Amino acid sequence: MDELFHVSERKSTIGTELRAGLTTFLAMAYIIAVNPAVLSGAGIDAGALACATCLGAGIMTICMGIFANRPLACASGLGVNAMIAGIATTVCGGDWHVAMSVIFLEGVVILLLVLCGLREAIMDAIPVVLRHAISVGLGLFIAMIGLCDAGIITAGAGTLVGLGDITSPTFIVGIISILVTVALACRNVPGSLLIGIVVAVIAGIPLGVTQAPTGIIAPLDFSSIGGPIADAGGVPAIVKVLTDPTLLVISFSLLMSDFFDTMGTAMAVAKQGEFLTDDGNVENIKEILIVDSAAAAVGGFMGVSSITTFVESTSGAADGGRTGLTSVTTGVLFILAAFFSPIVTIVSSAATCGALVYVGYLMMSEASEIDWSDVSQGFPAFMIVAGVPFTYSISAGIGLGFIAYVIVALFKGEASKIKPLMWIAVLAFLVYFFVA
Template structure:
């Protein structure tokens, strides 16, 4: 078995081991397993069967992550994307008033278009055309973004009507659970202990158990997954040529493309697999895995699939190959049958992992020359828009727009590629349509 894994994933060449990869996959799963709860909650507001959504969410994550593992051979996990599921539920089915079958059809069409764009190298061309300064800024922005997610999940920062955000209430146990895990993880890292992030998650969960915030599952830990029959391949074809369908598919295409691109660039930059321009050999395969995952996910009955930024927690723990993703997919398989056990891990217990990973990801900020305004400002906007708009895609949008405008207006037209001009125009179109209330 070890020789087979070595041959398949080239573990020695990537300076990793089976144990490291499996551990990294488990950590990635733990930091993103919330999607098994949150995705059904969001999509069920459209009238979709919530129990069926639990199963479809897990199955879609398993398929898409295995595609990334076995085809692209990257330590990137995939699942229904946050933000994209909210657009599906609250904009398409809520504001626009369409059925969930209509929204599911839009996701399917988006997936097919992405497969075609990937086959003809359009998506890879877009990724490679992103300026290096923005590729250096993207991991920094993602680092701040996932740190903010970690702080929010633990209640360390909370919303405020006066100051937008403020320090949380320290009488809440979640804050202390998170700080316990953060302290344990940091000390173990300082002492070069393998599996520090996972041990920190376990320590936080045990502390939550002692405080009474978490209870051991009652009854049997094993249960049969609910049927996906109520939502399987429930497409609605009578509106596919409507203007609204075009708008919905266009929005899904843009958001998913740059969410995935941002995550791939940000996470892979920390594995040592990318070259100095931020590109890596498996880019096309990774994008194809994402496109096929979205298409199959829509058939299974869930919203758009995307690469998960939480994969950075597995990479930070030593994950370097597709074996990490195989491990994550296996955890999703187990979750189908052992949901009570996996879901007992509280969000506060995974927060330290996200905060630590945020620390690791901001290191590329030293590569950016902030003294050169035409590079520095676009990089800065890319970084700050990700956490402050709660969107990786928006950070890339405003980074590319500012890069294009400043370069052109300062007489550096030749530094902007034709592809970036086209992308900038599309971004402007999306912003204008959004201002008109046509696009979400």
């Protein structure tokens, strides 16, 4: 095991990797309940969705661990699943098989782009300052997710955001998770993020936040699998997508979102997992992108929306995960959860607040690498740092920063500094913003 995953070589231990895998799983476990809740509105059986969500996440996370040997985990992405549910009921006339075929097609195309080297080449063309900004923006985004999940920040009365109800049980559990995590981290206690989650889950029992499981074992249901090859008006669903211009445009929008979301997530996890080089490159990025791209297609085929690399993977990396053994552990737990999902779903999103907020704090260190005194460097970086959390979209925030970088460079007469692939990325973002 040690030789297979290079555990000792990366200054880790098998115990640390297993613990980090559990930390990542608990930080992501909410998707087992949330994904079926979102997609069942499209007409897919909720039990089948829970089963396929676990199996899809488990299989692709294990693939990530074995193929890329980095601590990244995959599962059905939030936001995309809500979009697909809406597409199924509106554009696709209630046929969820066609909607999932849109995801399947997007995954296949983006996989081809990776195999051709385009996706990796675009990442290499990104200026170092923007790579640092992506890490900072992701840190704020991760912290914002944790604070929102705990109700610590909410939509305000007459304002976009405000402080939540401090007497709310969810708020209290979130604060407990933060305090425990930070207190243990101050004392350099191993597994502080995991302990913080567990303590918050226990604290949530008398507060009514941690719900009693509805059972122990859930039956497996595979009825959501195979959407792209299902009949859709006399032809396979995937054929209907390929012949419908509207659905092709939607597929392009999803491709852009997946393309840059994963880039940002990979850089964020690489920073915590210590496989981000000094010039901002992610080690093993090609393998990571291949698995992530294939995961999107697998998600569409399994009927669970796009499976993508989860930003919550940073929690496991921050807890010491350095190898693919962390991912394999997370993946195995997801597969087991397919059988025991009623028990797993007792971990509330509020309980993971502390882990996500602490990871956000750690990622803020990248801000010191940005020369804020130089407008050509600082302003595009700021647009990413502010854009990611303020738009609640990784890809939108990155797009704003890319466009700002090109505009400032043009104003300064430094167009020659812009690499050709950056021009392509900016043009793609402009199209994405207009059609999304």
